[in-house]
Amino acid sequence: MNKYLNIENVGMTFYKRGATFEALSDISLTVDQGEFITLIGHSGCGKSTLLNLVAGLLRATTGHLLLSNKEIAGPGPERGVVFQNHSLLPWLTAAGNVLLAVERVFGERESRAQLQARTTAALELVGLGHAASRYPDEISGGMKQRVGIARALAMEPKILLLDEPFGALDALTRAHLQDELMGIVAKTGSTVVMVTHDVDEAVLLSDRIVMMTNGPAATIGAILDVGLPKPRERLQLATNPRYIECRREVLEFLYSRQAMKAA
Numbered sequence: 001m002n003k004y005l006n007i008e009n010v011g012m013t014f015y016k017r018g019a020t021f022e023a024l025s026d027i028s029l030t031v032d033q034g035e036f037i038t039l040i041g042h043s044g045c046g047k048s049t050l051l052n053l054v055a056g057l058l059r060a061t062t063g064h065l066l067l068s069n070k071e072i073a074g075p076g077p078e079r080g081v082v083f084q085n086h087s088l089l090p091w092l093t094a095a096g097n098v099l100l101a102v103e104r105v106f107g108e109r110e111s112r113a114q115l116q117a118r119t120t121a122a123l124e125l126v127g128l129g130h131a132a133s134r135y136p137d138e139i140s141g142g143m144k145q146r147v148g149i150a151r152a153l154a155m156e157p158k159i160l161l162l163d164e165p166f167g168a169l170d171a172l173t174r175a176h177l178q179d180e181l182m183g184i185v186a187k188t189g190s191t192v193v194m195v196t197h198d199v200d201e202a203v204l205l206s207d208r209i210v211m212m213t214n215g216p217a218a219t220i221g222a223i224l225d226v227g228l229p230k231p232r233e234r235l236q237l238a239t240n241p242r243y244i245e246c247r248r249e250v251l252e253f254l255y256s257r258q259a260m261k262a263a
């Protein structure tokens with residue numbers, strides 16, 4: 001197999017205080033370079049667990065995860081992770097937060113000026129060039145989230161792993177950042193795996209939507225090939241028959257097929 005990311009028969013069981021909990025069972029998925037994949041499913045089904053396995057923050061109990069044919073054995077700079085709650089260091093400015101990540105990846109081989117240029121470019125990419133010297137408590141939630149995205153992008157990851165990056169934002173800011181993300185991904189050609197609860201977000205952004213069954217022992221229930229041409233424009237999509245069909249298929253999976261199992 002020569003796909004970019006290979007997830008092969010992965011299972012994840014947590015052991016806690018003498019009890020075991022099988023969160024994921026027999027997950028197999030391959031992702032091509034440049035693909036945008038979303039993981040969707042009911043709360044607690046194991047989406048973050050799967051993303052954390054790809055990030056190398058957890059080790060699978062069974063099966064294998066391979067990136068460029070190499071076993072994922074821990075976190076690495078080729079994987080940029082963005083969580084729902086930005087996790088910026090409050091004592092550093094927006095630029096300071098990005099620079100710290102840039103130093104970690106490129107610090108040994110590049111000059112100070114080059115590192116700073118990378119930092120500025122990443123902040124500009126997310127429209128925050130003007131806020132570089134502001135501290136996290138001086139900027140809005142949406143801006144903090146954008147700094148988190150800039151920080152991940154500045155490391156020039158081959159794959160972006162996004163865990164509900166817009167989950168805590170209001171609808172307008174969320175729409176704005178979705179548009180920005182689409183633009184950035186078009187420019188950088190990044191591979192993306194993103195966890196979301198939002199059906200519209202999944203259809204708008206994805207090449208394929210991976211729909212997960214309810215846990216315990218959650219697995220992939222179905223995969224939807226969205227097949228809408230890019231670039232996508234949210235207003236035009238609202239009346240696009242394929243968009244409406246994709247939306248219906250995901251809703252049907254979540255609220256009919258999986259709702260019955262949950263009951």
Ligand SMILES: Nc1ncnc2c1ncn2[C@@H]1O[C@H](COP(=O)(O)OP(=O)(O)OP(=O)(O)O)[C@@H](O)[C@H]1O
Binds near residue numbers: 014
């Ligand atoms: N470290 C852990 N120890 C024990 N159980 C865990 C651990 N991490 C996650 N779980 C359990 O595994 C299951 C999957 O959790 P996970 O956070 O991956 O779900 P999710 O689909 O991302 O949920 P949400 O959509 O609510 O964020 C849950 O039942 C959770 O309680």
